[in-house]
Amino acid sequence: MSLPLSLKWPLGLILSSTLLLGCGEQVIDQRPAPGPLHVDVLDLTPTTLRLTTELPGRIAAFKQAEVRPQVTGILKSRLYKEGSQVEADDVLYEIDPTTYQSNVNSAQAQLAKALTSEETTRKTQVRYQELLKKKLTSQQNFDDADAAYKEAQAEVAIRQAELDYANIELSYTKIKAPISGQAGLSLVSEGSLLTAEQSSYLTTIVQTANVYVDMQQSSLAITKIRKEFASFTDKDAEIPVSITLEDGSAYEQTGHLEFSNTSVSDSTGTVTLRAIIPNPDNTLLAGMYVRAHISMPEARGYLVVPQSAVVRSQSGEPSVFVVNQDNKTMKKPVVLGNEVGNSWVVKEGLSNGDQVVITNIINMKNDIAVVIDSRTESTAPASASEE
Structure with missing residues (x-):
């Protein structure tokens, strides 16, 4: 008995689907398990x-002095060129010395007078001493002569001190460089009235042959670095420090770590490290920001x-x-x-x-x-x- 045509197609489709499904299951089952990576x-x-540790740093002057007058007077002249190198004790300014020279002259005269009096009382004391030995005068007269001589000696010491002080004030009319370095801009001109201990300075002198690099590091990081340093064999070895400039270029000179601060900042919780870097060409200026690289003492x-x-x-x-x-x-x-x-x-x-x-x-x-x-x-x- 033959099936109607309308039933043959669905049956064929069913058989085909079954065969395909069976093949698919067979393929899945036969796939190899993933192998090792x-x-x-x-x-x-x-x-x-x-190893090196990199920290942000700021350049600070190795030495910087603010020049101020120590006596009062009219500025007579400026004797240095702004921006030039000066040596310690070079005269930078001169105050009108007239008044102070007069004080020196007066003190010299007072000292001369005191010396004359001392010599007179000394002779009197010697004379009474000889008379006392011969019992030709009383002990009281000798004591009075000896006391007058000692008073004259004290007066000489006082007048000598006054002369010394007057000479010191006279020397202060020549305002000298306290340190060697590069002298800055002059903030006063001839004819200005200067006063002793004034708050404003006349100029600054910065020593630029070497500079400081000040770095900030957290107290926790400093503790770890110190522990690591403590394990190195050479305890006195210099710790090299190199720097990278603001433009990213490496600075040629290499310095060394100088010290770390003994206290932690209350506001930031950091400790200041300071290194010294040679600066022969004045490339590094105070206030510049750099990146510092601190090397371990040994490999x-x-x-x-x-x-x-x-x-x-x-x-x-x-x-x-x-x-x-x-x-x-x-x-x-x-x-x-x-x-x-x-x-x-x-x-x-x-x-x-x-x-x-x-x-x-x-x-x-x-x-x-x-x-x-x-x-x-x-x-x-x-x-x-x-x-």
């Missing part, structure tokens, strides 16, 4: 580096991993994947230190000989099988300073 690893070995071996190998959790905690002896991955939390080029110094979490995964990081998970395609040995980053 292929990765490259870094065989960790210590890399010898002389040491550190474990270094590429930045691309470090993964971070949602909270920002860093970790890396290593391959164990079973060729399976293991996620290890790490503590990162200095940044050197495109790498991180690992302070904690890894050991010498660990195999750090450096490729296929995006597909990496904990405890999965991997195949190592190539191994790379640790080398110093290109921008790291080596000894």
Whole structure:
């Protein structure tokens, strides 16, 4: 018995669909399970580096003196060229000395008078002393002559002190450079009335052969740096400091760390570090902002991993994947230190000989099988300073 034509097509479609479905299931069942990931690893070995710490800094004058008058008078002349180099004790200004020279003359006359009186009383005292030995005068007369002589001596000392003071004031009419350096703009001109201990200065002198670089660092970071410095063998080694200028260029001269402040700022919680940098060409000016690089006293071996190998959790905690002896991955939390080029110094979490995964990081998970395609040995980053 034959089926109607209208029933043949649906039956054919059903059979075809069944066959196709069966083939599809067979294909899915026969797909191979995903194999191990292929990765490259870094065989960790210590890399010898002389690490640096970068801090913002500001240039300060090595020595800076504000020149002020020490006596009152009319400014007679300016004896230096603005912007020129001056030496200590060079005369910069001169105040009219007439009054002070008169005081010196008067003090000299008073001293001469006192000396004459001293000589007269001395002779009287000697004469009474001889008479007393011969018992030709009384003890009272000798005591009176001796007292007059001692009073005359005291008067001489007083007049000598007055003369010294008058000479000192006269010398102050020549206003001298307190230090050697570059003299600045003069803020007064001839004919100006100057007064002793005035608040406004006449000019400034800045010593520019060397300059300071003042840097700010948190008290916590300073504590860590000091602990690291304490572990170095040479406790008296100079700590080199280099700087980068505002335009990004490296300054040629290298200085050294001078000291760190002994107190923490109440407002910022930071400690001031100060370095001395040579400045032979006056390139560095007071007030300039720079980037300072403080080098460790000596080179040491550190474990270094590429930045691309470090993964971070949602909270920002860093970790890396290593391959164990079973060729399976293991996620290890790490503590990162200095940044050197495109790498991180690992302070904690890894050991010498660990195999750090450096490729296929995006597909990496904990405890999965991997195949190592190539191994790379640790080398110093290109921008790291080596000894």
